[in-house]
Amino acid sequence: MHVAMMLYAGFRLLEVTGPMDVFHEANRLSGARFYEQHLVGPFPGPVLCSNGVAVDTTECLLDLSASLDIVVVPGSPLASSGSEHGELVDWLSNAGRSVRRLASVSNGAFLLARAGLADHRALATHWRDAQRLSAEHPLVRVTGKQGYVRDGNLYSSSGVSDGIRVALALVSEDLGAELASRITKSLQSWS
Numbered sequence: 001m002h003v004a005m006m007l008y009a010g011f012r013l014l015e016v017t018g019p020m021d022v023f024h025e026a027n028r029l030s031g032a033r034f035y036e037q038h039l040v041g042p043f044p045g046p047v048l049c050s051n052g053v054a055v056d057t058t059e060c061l062l063d064l065s066a067s068l069d070i071v072v073v074p075g076s077p078l079a080s081s082g083s084e085h086g087e088l089v090d091w092l093s094n095a096g097r098s099v100r101r102l103a104s105v106s107n108g109a110f111l112l113a114r115a116g117l118a119d120h121r122a123l124a125t126h127w128r129d130a131q132r133l134s135a136e137h138p139l140v141r142v143t144g145k146q147g148y149v150r151d152g153n154l155y156s157s158s159g160v161s162d163g164i165r166v167a168l169a170l171v172s173e174d175l176g177a178e179l180a181s182r183i184t185k186s187l188q189s190w191s
Contacts, residue, residue: 001035001069001070002038002066002069002070003037003069003070003071004040004064004068004070004072005019005038005040005072006041006071006073006108007040007041007042007074008041008047008088009047010049010076010077010078011108012074012077012106013049013051014160015074015105015106016039016049016055016072018161019072019103019105019163019164019167020037021164022168022171022183023171025183025187026174026175029179029182029186030175034174034175036066039055039057039058039059040057040058040059040060041057041061042060042061042087043060044057044060044063045057061087064091067098069099069101070099070100070102070170071092071096071099071101071102072103072104072105072163072167073088073102073104073105073109073111073112074163075104075107075109075125076107089111089114089115090115092117093115093116096112096115101154102154102155103154103155103157103163103166103167103170104155104156105156105157105163106129106157106159106163107125107129109124109129109142110137112154114137117154118139118140119139119140120141121140121141121151121154122151123142123149123151123156124143124144124147124149124158125142125144125156125158126144126158127158129144130142131144143158144158146158147161147165148162148166150169155169155170164187168180168184171183
């Protein structure tokens with residue numbers, strides 16, 4: 001399965017690395033490379049995240065060759081209602097409809113909503129952003145109180161730890177609840 005972690009200027013690194021560790025552990029514990037992860041940015045090269053770390057992309061939006069099974073959109077401490085990240089929103093608007101499963105972490109939900117992928121669907125976001133998301137996107141059924149929500153092929157979470165829970169739910173669907181439980185135990189043993 002091809003999993004794309006969408007990178008854009010100011011994304012929160014932990015909202016990418018948490019789900020990535022879940023998919024990595026799924027591969028390690030199952031003994032197979034079930035998930036192939038891609039770090040996708042708006043352009044080739046490094047993308048600066050919110051804490052100042054530059055993360056190199058493995059692919060850029062325009063050159064994305066793999067058909068994607070899962071797309072994860074992280075949030076940002078600087079989520080605004082403006083037109084930032086237009087390349088990603090345009091890509092999501094076009095290609096996002098053919099992706100098997102879409103996921104957002106915290107206020108990454110704004111980008112899915114701006115792309116029109118959450119209209120008439122439930123979408124979780126961080127509680128601080130729920131009212132604004134609802135006001136800016138009245139066709140979206142916004143929740144800021146649940147950890148994570150699934151609405152068809154759309155998965156969304158209220159924050160970092162719930163983003164990990166979304167990744168675990170995806171693994172559970174693909175490879176079973178027993179492996180997801182083993183991943184949880186494995187990741188907890190490192191904390």
